[in-house]
Amino acid sequence: MSELICEVCMHHCHLNDGQLGRCRTRKNEDGHNVCANYGRITSIAMDPIEKKPLIHFHPGSYILSVGSYGCNLSCPFCQNASISMADEETSEYRTMSARQLADIAIHQKYNLGIAFTYNEPLISYEYIIDTAKILKRHHMQVVLVTNGTASRQVLEKVMPYVDAMNIDLKGDESFYHELGGDYKTVRDTIAYVYSRCHLEVTILVIPGKNDTPEFIGEQAEWLASLDSEIVLHLSRYFPRYHYTLPPTDIDQLVLLQQEAQKYLKYVSIGNV
Numbered sequence: 001m002s003e004l005i006c007e008v009c010m011h012h013c014h015l016n017d018g019q020l021g022r023c024r025t026r027k028n029e030d031g032h033n034v035c036a037n038y039g040r041i042t043s044i045a046m047d048p049i050e051k052k053p054l055i056h057f058h059p060g061s062y063i064l065s066v067g068s069y070g071c072n073l074s075c076p077f078c079q080n081a082s083i084s085m086a087d088e089e090t091s092e093y094r095t096m097s098a099r100q101l102a103d104i105a106i107h108q109k110y111n112l113g114i115a116f117t118y119n120e121p122l123i124s125y126e127y128i129i130d131t132a133k134i135l136k137r138h139h140m141q142v143v144l145v146t147n148g149t150a151s152r153q154v155l156e157k158v159m160p161y162v163d164a165m166n167i168d169l170k171g172d173e174s175f176y177h178e179l180g181g182d183y184k185t186v187r188d189t190i191a192y193v194y195s196r197c198h199l200e201v202t203i204l205v206i207p208g209k210n211d212t213p214e215f216i217g218e219q220a221e222w223l224a225s226l227d228s229e230i231v232l233h234l235s236r237y238f239p240r241y242h243y244t245l246p247p248t249d250i251d252q253l254v255l256l257q258q259e260a261q262k263y264l265k266y267v268s269i270g271n272v
């Protein structure tokens, strides 16, 4: 039996032959680290690009948005838990080759390209690359909406094909600990990609978790040290999955927006 260590994200899961990782998408098959949800699509829709959210990347356009199942984090407030927390057994999917998916995007009218979103896309990076290679021949755009916890090796493979990203920045180090994530990895990802593609960052503002002016100001100041034109989205939280905290107070969002605007040119409030 050959064990392997998965290097796709910061968890570095040890996988015995036939075993899935904690993301439920990487699998040890005969000593090879394979993408078990390759081409398995649970959701597909034409969305406004602003819904990703990306507001300074081809505004006013629509993009074919696709997702699979699985995630390498365990956010108890996940807004998409029905697919992100699902696995092969508990999700409904259809399988599409990269060619089939790209053909849908290419033949869809008024379509900018493909956004890989809804669940964590980078744990299935091979499918992104295979699809993107076809899209690029048709001058179409590739967008990722991600939690930003993929390894540097994965980012180096994917970034040559990516035109825009929205990365979630969820909270401080202790909050990431609760989610099974890693604050430093996410900040390293942001610092790595901001000069390689169009980047916007989203903080889902959750009462009592990440909603202080100090925290938001610190993140905004740090983002501005990279580029003061990075768009920051402050997104309103609503109770989902295991969290029953009340929705974020809108006045608090406005106060946090004003704090972030001390550093960044573009701070948007969303999901209100």
Ligand code: SF4
Residues within 6 Å of the ligand: 006, 007, 008, 009, 010, 011, 012, 013, 020, 021, 022, 023, 024, 025, 026, 027, 072, 123
């Ligand atoms: S991608 Fe999945 S299997 Fe690989 S280290 Fe991360 S959680 Fe584990």
